[in-house]
Amino acid sequence: MEFKRLNNGVEIPSVGYGVYQTPKDKTMKLVRDALDVGYRHIDTAQNYSNEAEVGSAILESGISREDVFVTTKTQTSGYESTLRGIDHSLEKFGHDYFDLILIHWPTGDNVGTYHALEDALNDGKCRAIGLSNFNSRQFGEILTNCAVKPAVNQIETHLLWQQEKMHKFLVENNCLHESWSPFSSGNFNLFNNEVLLEIANNHFKSVAQVILRFLIQTDIVVLPKSSSKSRMKENLDVFDFNLSSTEIRDIKSLNQNKSYCNWPYSMQEEI
Numbered sequence: 247m248e249f250k251r252l253n254n255g256v257e258i259p260s261v262g263y264g265v266y267q268t269p270k271d272k273t274m275k276l277v278r279d280a281l282d283v284g285y286r287h288i289d290t291a292q293n294y295s296n297e298a299e300v301g302s303a304i305l306e307s308g309i310s311r312e313d314v315f316v317t318t319k320t321q322t323s324g325y326e327s328t329l330r331g332i333d334h335s336l337e338k339f340g341h342d343y344f345d346l347i348l349i350h351w352p353t354g355d356n357v358g359t360y361h362a363l364e365d366a367l368n369d370g371k372c373r374a375i376g377l378s379n380f381n382s383r384q385f386g387e388i389l390t391n392c393a394v395k396p397a398v399n400q401i402e403t404h405l406l407w408q409q410e411k412m413h414k415f416l417v418e419n420n421c422l423h424e425s426w427s428p429f430s431s432g433n434f435n436l437f438n439n440e441v442l443l444e445i446a447n448n449h450f451k452s453v454a455q456v457i458l459r460f461l462i463q464t465d466i467v468v469l470p471k472s473s474s475k476s477r478m479k480e481n482l483d484v485f486d487f488n489l490s491s492t493e494i495r496d497i498k499s500l501n502q503n504k505s506y507c508n509w510p511y512s513m514q515e516e517i
Contacts, residue, residue, distance in 0.1 A: 247259050247260070247284065247286060247485065248260040248462070248485055250422055250467055252374050252397040252422055253397050253422075254373075254397060256373050256397070257315075258287065258346070258398075258422070258467060259287035259315055259467075260462050260467050261285070261287065261462070261467070261470070261482055262285070262287035262288060262317070263276075263287065263288050263289065264426065264469040264470065264471040265289065265294055265296055265300060265471070266289075266291070266426070266471065267294070268294070268296055268471075268473075270298075270299055272473070273296040273300060273303065274299045274302055274303045274306070275303075276473055277299070277300055278303045278306065278307055279478060281304070281309055281314070282307070282475075283479040284479075284482050285478070286309075286313055286315060287314070287315040288315070288316050288317070289317045289400075289426075290318050290319075291318055291319035291321070292318065292322075292331060292335055293321045297318055297335050297339045298340065300339065301339035301341055302340065304341070305340065305341075316339075316344050316345050317344065317345065317346040317347070317348065317400075318344050318346075318347055318348075319378055319400075320332065320347065320348070320349055320359060322359065323353035323355050323358075323359055324353075324355040324358045324359060324362075325355075325358040325359070325361050326362075328358070328362035329366070332347065332366050332371060333371075343371055343372055344371070344372045345372065345373045345374065346374045346375070346376060347366060347367075347372045347374075347375050348375070348376045348377055348398060348400055349380070350378050351378060351379040351380075351510055352379065352380055352384050356380075356384060356387055357387065357388065357391045357392065360375070361392065363394075364392060364393060364394045374398070375394060375396065376397045376398035376400070376422075377396045377398070377399045377400070378398075378399065378400040379400070379402075379512075380396075380399055380401075381412070381513050381516050382411075382412065382516065383512075383515065385421075389419070395421065396419075397422060398422045398424050399422075399423060399424065400425075400426055401425070401426065402426055402427055402506075402507070402513065403424075403425035403427075403428065403461065404425065404427060404428050404429065404436075404457070405430070405436055405442075405497060405500045406434050406501065406502050407430075407501070407502070407503055407505055407506075408464075408501040409423070409516065411517070413465075422465075422467060423467070424467040424468075424469065425461055425466050425468050425469060427469075428457060428461055428468045428469065430506045431507075433506040434504075437453045439500070441497070441499075441500065442457070442497070442500075445489070445496070449489075454480065455480060455483065456489070458470060458481060459484045459488070459489055460494065460497045462484065463489055464494070
């Protein structure tokens with residue numbers, strides 16, 4: 247496993263397991279499977295309604311809490327409701343802290359919401375804080391009005407929308423770029439793309455592994471999702487090869503600045 251270092255020194259695994267749209271009755275087994283094959287980074291959210299199951303899976307796995315990096319995201323707007331929401335999430339999660347808490351999407355009171363994250367950080371309820379689905383303008387509002395620089399911005403990022411403009415902005419602001427939906431949820435027929443198939447054959451890897459390797463090599467943390475244990479293992483097996491500069495260039499040429507879901511619309515400002 248490779249790690250990235252956040253702007254406050256905390257290390258985050260380069261590949262995480264996402265549980266978006268994972269039913270509560272399946273979350274425990276799938277997270278246990280992910281932990282069993284080697285994942286040490288789990289991404290959940292208040293909106294996903296499975297924080298409790300993620301926490302229970304970690305407990306039942308026998309793996310030390312300190313060895314698993316867990317992200318959650320707020321679904322609240324404003325200081326007081328966000329503080330209450332974080333405490334409720336911790337209660338459900340069943341552990342003393344999250345490693346990372348993000349504002350899930352821009353709200354009516356981004357600054358007040360972020361101040362609550364800052365206080366949660368100061369109180370030891372998390373080890374790092376950041377944003378999700380924030381464009382550069384919204385990110386700038388946080389920089390101007392808050393004391394703690396966001397450590398992460400989790401945004402839609404895949405080969406058809408490589409977020410080159412936003413990536414440059416995040417690098418300039420010492421904020422880690424994290425990709426949700428690195429496979430674009432199976433859209434755009436990427437797994438049959440001739441360029442990717444040729445590169446995959448050159449490395450005796452799958453197209454999925456090439457996609458993840460490309461994002462990792464361009465300093466982006468990835469959150470692939472799968473309900474298949476063999477696919478989970480495959481998605482984690484991306485650290486024993488490197489793409490050449492020519493292959494990186496060829497993959498970059500696939501970019502179309504194209505969202506597969508057009509949400510949130512404010513991110514279109516970054517095209």
